[in-house]
Amino acid sequence: MHPLQHPPAVVLMTDFGTGDTYVGQMKGVILTIAPETRIIDLTHAVTPQDITEGAFLLERALPYLPPASIVVAVIDPGVGTSRRAIAVEAGGRRFLAPDNGLLTTILNMHGCGACVEVTNRQYIAPERSRTFHGRDVFSPAAAHLASGIALEALGPALDPAGCMKLAMPGCTALGKGVWEGGVIFADRFGNLVTSIDSSLAAEEDRWRLVLPDGTALPVQETYGNVPEGEPLAYRGSFGTLEVGVRNASAIERFGLSRGERIRLERI
Template sequence: MATVPIITLTTDFGAGSTYPAQMKGVILSIAPHARVIDITHDVPPQDVLEGALALEAAVPAFPAGTIHVAIVDPGVGSQRLAIAVHTDLGVFVGPDNGLFELVLRTADLRNAVALDRPAYHRALVAPTFHGRDIFAPVAAHLANGAGLDVVGSAIGTLTRLPIPEARRVGVEVHGEVLTADRFGNLITSIRTADLAEWDMPSLEVIVGGAASAVMGRTYADVPVGELIAYLGSSGRLEVGVREGNALRQLGAGRGTGVIVKPG
């Protein structure tokens, strides 16, 4: 039985807007057999880093060969390129603004193209809605079997997105909060690999220079209302509150410092 192509959508359009539905309509008009899955449409407006983090978390759950369309595009209509990138994880279609930075760091990049072939776009391209008029139809043509070399011209470099990284400072690991999930758990720039050589139960995690969290495996390792740090499903160090909200309790946000040190 032939495999049904999967196309995912990640945008900042808002789940309550018609924009995602317009994109799906274009995709299904060209590739009616495609399966279209929403990752999220609730990326904060114009927040490219937040979009990159959403892709980093979600893409590994999908089969290789999935076509991932992502639009968080404050530069729409400018000189920024529209691109498609082929990797071992799948194909990524969207703006060349660093949105795919995090997933590409762990992928085997095979080739990338600028989407400069109007035959694979909608007949009329709105300068403010490339998601519907360029990215959606290109994804649909890819789902129908078109190669990257058909829908665009090869490019050698992609725009990078500066993303804070963890760093060693003496016996400590320093990082910062990148985002928070809907439960108020803080997701940091410190990756699981940054702590690989440490004895986890003995570590102390300091947030914002004051609040201290113990390391644990699950929220149940601390009493209700207490802080806990743990290696989250995102592959990053996270800080939460059992049955609470660390974002509100700590008044933390993107850029708040996080230090891991021996307890």
């Protein structure tokens, strides 16, 4: 019998895609150890090796994940190197991830409880691939957490202040009613998600986003405010301003990549 009345959900976020068996192997490991576990696929479509995108998506999804869930986040270009595997308590949940900055926003924005390096061989695979710690380290550790072990059992304590953090994309005030941010990523529809917080574009005023080529897009309420095939700026579901094209792709229209600067102006 499971020691917990309601086993916590295990949430998976990776850059593995679904065209191979990687995600299925991770789920197989988890369910072999903890058969009652509920597994949520947050996404497996993070841009390959893009730790910054993963950190952004993870933090923005956090309010919608079940309380006490166990989050396995694997965007891991340093797999097999000396980078640590860590487990952290923060925001009412537990996180397993490589210590490469993927938990930057979680550590910055939520109080951190226990933090350990995942080394206890009792809770990871006895033989570990150098290229697939998602299966051999993070998945078994998550399954044992779901089965009721304490996070501290996974390995020695770490000071969370010593965990690696990234310089996340931000937003800078350039003057009264003017802010500058940048593109973070493009979603599967080709919408460009920026680092400019939607709250800066107060709804009682009129605003526009100015792209690097000088194109100015008034901030609209929804796609239906512009004709089909026309671009627009809008307050997106991630809580930041986005650039889209109605029934088309903004990334194809404008060709912008992460880090390119975009300006918010009051009209």
